[in-house]
Amino acid sequence: xxxxxxxxxxxxxxxxxxxxxxxxxxxxxxxxxxxxxxxxxxxxxxxxxxxxxxxxxxxxxxxxxxxxxxxxxxxxxxxxxxxxxxxxxxxxxxxxxxxxxxxxxxxxxxxxxxxxxxxxxxxxxxxxxxxxxxxxxxxxxxxxxxxxxxxxxxxxxxxxxxxxxxxxxxxxxxxxxxxxxxxxxxxxxxxxxxxxxxxxxxxxxxxxxxxxxxxxxxxxxxxxxxxxxxxxxxxxxxxxxxxxxxxxxxxxxxxxxxxxxxxxxxxxxxxxxxxxxxxxxxxxxxxx
Amino acid sequence: xxxxxxxxxxxxxxxxxxxxxxxxxxxxxxxxxxxxxxxxxxxxxxxxxxxxxxxxxxxxxxxxxxxxxxxxxxxxxxxxxxxxxxxxxxxxxxxxxxxxxxxxxxxxxxxxxxxxxxxxxxxxxxxxxxxxxxxxxxxxxxxxxxxxxxxxxxxxxxxxxxxxxxxxxxxxxxxxxxxxxxxxxxxxxxxxxxxxxxxxxxxxxxxxxxxxxxxxxxxxxxxxxxxxxxxxxxxxxxxxxxxxxxxxxxxxxxxxxxxxxxxxxxxxxxxxxxxxxxxxxxxxxxxxxxxxxxxxxxxxxxxxxxxxxxxxxxxxxxxxxxxxxxxxxxxxxxxxxxxxxxxxxxxxxxxxxxxxxxxxxxxxxxxxxxxxxxxxxxxxxxxxxxxxxxxxxxxxxxxxxxxxxxxxxxxxxxxxxxxxxxxxxxxxxx
Numbered sequence: 001x002x003x004x005x006x007x008x009x010x011x012x013x014x015x016x017x018x019x020x021x022x023x024x025x026x027x028x029x030x031x032x033x034x035x036x037x038x039x040x041x042x043x044x045x046x047x048x049x050x051x052x053x054x055x056x057x058x059x060x061x062x063x064x065x066x067x068x069x070x071x072x073x074x075x076x077x078x079x080x081x082x083x084x085x086x087x088x089x090x091x092x093x094x095x096x097x098x099x100x101x102x103x104x105x106x107x108x109x110x111x112x113x114x115x116x117x118x119x120x121x122x123x124x125x126x127x128x129x130x131x132x133x134x135x136x137x138x139x140x141x142x143x144x145x146x147x148x149x150x151x152x153x154x155x156x157x158x159x160x161x162x163x164x165x166x167x168x169x170x171x172x173x174x175x176x177x178x179x180x181x182x183x184x185x186x187x188x189x190x191x192x193x194x195x196x197x198x199x200x201x202x203x204x205x206x207x208x209x210x211x212x213x214x215x216x217x218x219x220x221x222x223x224x225x226x227x228x229x230x231x232x233x234x235x236x237x238x239x240x241x242x243x244x245x246x247x248x249x250x251x252x253x254x255x256x257x258x259x260x261x262x263x264x265x266x267x268x269x270x271x272x273x274x275x276x277x278x279x280x281x282x283x284x285x286x287x288x
Numbered sequence: 289x290x291x292x293x294x295x296x297x298x299x300x301x302x303x304x305x306x307x308x309x310x311x312x313x314x315x316x317x318x319x320x321x322x323x324x325x326x327x328x329x330x331x332x333x334x335x336x337x338x339x340x341x342x343x344x345x346x347x348x349x350x351x352x353x354x355x356x357x358x359x360x361x362x363x364x365x366x367x368x369x370x371x372x373x374x375x376x377x378x379x380x381x382x383x384x385x386x387x388x389x390x391x392x393x394x395x396x397x398x399x400x401x402x403x404x405x406x407x408x409x410x411x412x413x414x415x416x417x418x419x420x421x422x423x424x425x426x427x428x429x430x431x432x433x434x435x436x437x438x439x440x441x442x443x444x445x446x447x448x449x450x451x452x453x454x455x456x457x458x459x460x461x462x463x464x465x466x467x468x469x470x471x472x473x474x475x476x477x478x479x480x481x482x483x484x485x486x487x488x489x490x491x492x493x494x495x496x497x498x499x500x501x502x503x504x505x506x507x508x509x510x511x512x513x514x515x516x517x518x519x520x521x522x523x524x525x526x527x528x529x530x531x532x533x534x535x536x537x538x539x540x541x542x543x544x545x546x547x548x549x550x551x552x553x554x555x556x557x558x559x560x561x562x563x564x565x566x567x568x569x570x571x572x573x574x575x576x577x578x579x580x581x582x583x584x585x586x587x588x589x590x591x592x593x594x595x596x597x598x599x600x601x602x603x604x605x606x607x608x609x610x611x612x613x614x615x616x617x618x619x620x621x622x623x624x625x626x627x628x629x630x631x632x633x634x635x636x637x638x639x640x641x642x643x644x645x646x647x648x649x650x651x652x653x654x655x656x657x658x659x660x661x662x663x664x665x666x667x668x669x670x671x672x673x674x675x676x677x678x679x680x681x682x683x684x685x686x687x688x689x690x691x692x693x694x695x696x697x698x699x700x701x702x703x704x705x706x707x708x709x710x711x712x713x714x715x716x717x718x
Contacts, residue, residue, distance in 0.1 A: 092607065094531055121610035131601035133620060143619070144609035194605070201609055 028057075031276045032265035036064025036252070040205055040235040041086060041109075041123075046100035048081050048090065055081045059100075059261045061254055063205060068227060068236040070250035070267065072243060074287065077256040079239045083207050086237065087123040088116050104204070121148055124198035128210040130190035132182035132197070137174050140182040140193055141165060144201035160200055168196035169226050188219025195226065199234075206230065208238040212245065224249050243283055247271050255279045337697075341690030347479035347492060348439040349431040350405060350468060352384040354413055358425050367421050377410030377417070381432055389464060400461055404468075406433035408481075408493040431477060436491040436684035438465060442474060445683055482691065486657045487673065491684035494677070496692050498659040502572050502652070502667030503641060503699075509576020509663055510583055510640050515633050517580075518587030522629070525588075526595040527617050546585035553582045554649030562650060569651035570666035578646045583636035590632020594625035627714040634707035638700050644671035670696045 041063040048055045056078035063069060063086070071079035081090065088109060090096040102109050109119050121144070132140050141161045144150075151157035161178075165171040170192045174185070182193050191211060198206055208227070212220040227236060227249045240246050246253050246267065253270045255263045255278070263270065263279045274280040281287055358365070360383075361375040382402050386392070392401050409432035416430060417423060437456040440446045442465075452459050468474050486498030529535045557578035561567045567574050598621045606616040647653065652668050653676065660667035668676070670692065677689040 087608070089604065089607065092603070117610050117612050119610075120608060125604075125608040127601060127604055127608065129601055131599075131605040133602065133605060134624065143606075143611075147609075147611055147615055147619075197605075197609060 028260050028262075030060060030261045031263040031279075032269075034061045034254075034261070034264045036062035036067065036069075038065040038067075039063065040065050041102060041104050043082070043085070043102045044100060046082065046085060046102060047098070048078070048085060049097040050081075050093065051095040054259060056085075056256075056259045056261075061261060061264060063235050063237055064252070065235045066231055066233075067251040068231050068238060068249050069252040069254060070246035071237065071239045071254050071256060072241075072246050072282070073256035073262075074282065075241075076258075078259040079254075079256045080209055082256070083125075083209055083237055083239050086205065086207055087120050087125055089120075089125065091116060121201050122203050123205045123207060124201060124203035125207040125209070126191070126194050126198055126211045129214050130187055130194055132185070132190050132193050134181060134183050136179045137165075137182045137185070137193060138178040141196050141200045144197060148201060150201070164196040164200035165193075167199055167230070168192045169222060170196055186219070188215050188222060191215060191219070191223060192226065195223070195230075199230070203234065205235045205237065208236065210239050210241060213241060220245070243271070255282060257282070337690050337693055340687055341694045342687075343443050343445070344482055344687040344691035345479055346443075346476040347481065348434040348442040349475055349477045350409075350434050350438075351429055351431050351473040351475070352381065352388065352405075353427055354380050354384040354430050354432075355387070355427045356380065356413070356417060356424050357383070361417060361424050362421075367424075369418065372418050372421060373414065375414070375417075377413040378407070379410075380413055381405055381409045388468075392464075397460070400458060401464060404435055404438055404461060404464060406435050406492045407490055408488075409433045411493075431475070433481070433492050434474070436682055439492055440683045441465070442476070443687075445687075482688065486659055487655060487668070487676065488657060491680075491682050491688060494685070494688060496670065496673060496695055498656060499668050499670045499673035499692075500695070501659050502575075502656075503669040505572035505660060505663040505667065506575040506579060506669055507637055507641055509573055510579040511633070511637060513576070513580040514583045514587055514636070518584050518633070518636075519591050519629055521584075522588050522591030522595060523617060523622070526592050527613065527621070542585050542588055546589060549645075550582055550643055551645040551649060553578050554646030556581065557646060558649045568664055568666070570654050570656070570668075571664050572652075572660060572667045572669075573663040574650050575647050575652050575667075575669065576663065578650060579640040579643060582643065582646065583633075583640050586636035586639065587629070587633050590636070591625070591629040594628025594632065595621060597628060598624045627711045630710045630714075631707045634703050634710070638703045638707075641699060641703070642671055642696065644669070644675055647672050648675075670699070 039062040043059055043061045043063075046059040046061075047057055059078075059082060061069075061082075071083060073079050084090045085098060085102060086109075090098060098110060100110075104119070104122060107114060109123075133143065135143070138161055141164050142151075142157050145157060145160050151160055162171060162175075165174060170189060173189060174180075174193075182190065185193060191214075195206075195211075212223050215223065224245065227238065230236060231251075238246075238249065250267045253265065253267045254261055255270065255274075255276070257278050263274065263276045265275075270279065271283060274283060357380060360379055361377075362368075362371055364371070382405075385401055385405065386398065389401060392398055412430055412432045416428065434442070437446075438461075441448060441455075441457055441462075446455060446457075448455075448462060455462075457465070465474065481493055482495045484497050485493060485495035488494040525535060525538065557574055561574045561577050562569055567577075602620050602624065603616055606620045607613075611619065647669055651666075653672050654666060654668065655676070656666050656668050658665070674689055674692045674696065677685045677692060
């Protein structure tokens with residue numbers, strides 16, 4: 001590894017980076033085009049360390065509006081770490097250290113003036129295991145709008161809850177049981193509730209960390225349909241272990257391997273004509 | 289080829305399997321045995337407590353025909369409540385006894401006769417007169433308190449067949465008592481004084497009320513101080529404080545504090561609260577402060593455990609929709625951790641309720657008759673009352689000691705039951 005000093009320590013960059021240049025590759029080069037047509041978030045030279053463990057190395061990647069980008073790769077390759085950098089969820093891990101630049105609409109999200117609470121309202125997240133609050137269905141969805149003051153009165157809050165649940169495809173199933181605990185729903189419903197909770201805040205980007213890994217195939221299919229609809233309005237990043245899922249829902253795919261971003265490209269390209277040997281081995285099932 | 293190793297596996301397992309099951313049954317038998325021994329001790333403990341203590345619920349009374357002489361009660365005829373309260377009712381009781389046994393005239397004999405009734409026997413008459421002043425001038429049949437020596441004799445704790453020198457009741461007194469008994473003037477009645485009065489030198493007048501109130505004030509002070517402090521400390525340490533050498537040091541010290549002998553906290557209370565801050569001695573306030581120091585580590589440790597038990601997924605969910613750390617803690621983590629915190633607090637409080645050693649150091653061991661009205665009045669506490677009574681020579685205090693222990697245990701059981709109920713009631717699945 002080179003001795004190149006981390007250009008930007010976490011949270012210390014003084015100015016939002018306007019011109020983002022690809023960082024000179026350090027020992028490896030990402031195959032394919034990591035830029036997006038309508039970039040919302042741009043990651044440049046992202047390194048993350050957990051203590052001494054170099055979890056991801058010099059990753060450059062764009063997240064584009066109206067598209068789903070799937071992050072694939074074997075376990076421990078850094079895809080979850082990367083997605084958790086995008087809303088600074090890694091801040092909660094004490095040993096995690098971040099260097100590099102990630103911008104959201106041109107603003108550096110690791111800059112001092114970027115408020116984490118604000119960032120997480122703009123970049124929502126859906127987690128691997130459905131994690132509704134142990135509160136009512138209504139309160140689950142209304143929580144975000146409430147704390148951010150998005151609704152002026154109860155009627156508006158009701159409307160936000162209804163539209164969020166509708167867009168998450170859950171309204172018809174729960175409209176008569178809004179006061180029942182969200183934890184009482186089935187696994188798939190819980191995950192859609194979590195998605196409703198995320199979109200109730202109306203974020204720009206939705207991060208999904210293996211959202212279907214705890215669900216059965218039918219619930220998975222519903223979530224995938226939902227993701228497809230949601231991309232009309234949002235930029236979506238999805239981490240998945242299922243290559244079929246990546247192929248079904250995403251427009252672009254990024255393949256991570258041992259903390260490195262090996263290959264990025266259109267999903268069709270990657271799955272039909274992978275250019276890197278590792279990508280090919282992974283998607284053809286030779287390992288992983 | 290392949291059949292050989294398979295058979296050997298079978299043989300090897302067969303060789304060891306009996307021993308494995310034998311070990312398991314030995315372990316089970318040991319566990320069951322330990323449990324039975326423990327239960328046996330517990331049963332014995334409760335048996336002796338109840339067997340010793342239940343007689344304290346009743347108290348021997350003597351029925352006397354008391355002439356409510358107006359010249360003794362209210363010589364001026366003012367019927368002023370203050371006069372009625374302060375009259376010499378004990379004299380009326382003595383007169384009634386003297387009237388019952390007119391043949392007793394010698395001064396020494398009279399003293400022995402009057403020793404049959406309690407020094408507080410007049411209290412019953414006072415109650416009657418204050419409640420109904422029109423009774424003055426009439427003669428009423430009143431059940432007055434018997435002396436504790438009579439009481440233990442009537443209850444059979446002291447045998448009547450003992451030689452006279454071994455009894456506190458003389459043969460003459462015994463004879464008078466027998467005559468009263470034969471007239472149906474001796475009976476066991478419910479012991480109101482035990483529950484409603486404070487400590488007394490006379491066992492028949494001694495009760496647990498003032499000690500109970502003292503314990504209540506003390507626990508109130510402890511709860512009001514230690515619950516918010518303990519929970520806030522736990523939240524800060526668990527959710528906000530950085531993990532470094534300092535917080536490690538604090539954590540180690542909190543754990544150490546939980547193991548410090550309670551009498552040391554008493555010494556600290558004496559040195560700091562009484563000598564340095566000049567707070568009154570024997571006051572429940574100081575007792576509460578000392579017990580607060582003692583329960584704080586328990587509450588902090590229990591609260592931290594409750595906070596750690598809240599799954600990280602809930603925290604992530606809250607942070608993920610943009611809640612600040614404070615919102616995450618207050619809206620999501622705290623409600624889930626609260627049952628555990630309350631349980632820890634109640635168990636800490638139960639421990640504080642049963643604590644006596646630190647209270648000895650801050651003067652709550654004093655003989656206090658009056659019921660404290662504020663946490664600043666001198667008071668004693670239930671366990672200290674038990675200690676004081678256990679130390680008293682009178683035979684009648686034995687049953688009161690056991691009865692006070694039963695009351696203390698009932699309070700402890702109630703608190704632990706409340707802890708279990710709270711946990712069951714508020715525990716939420718996630």
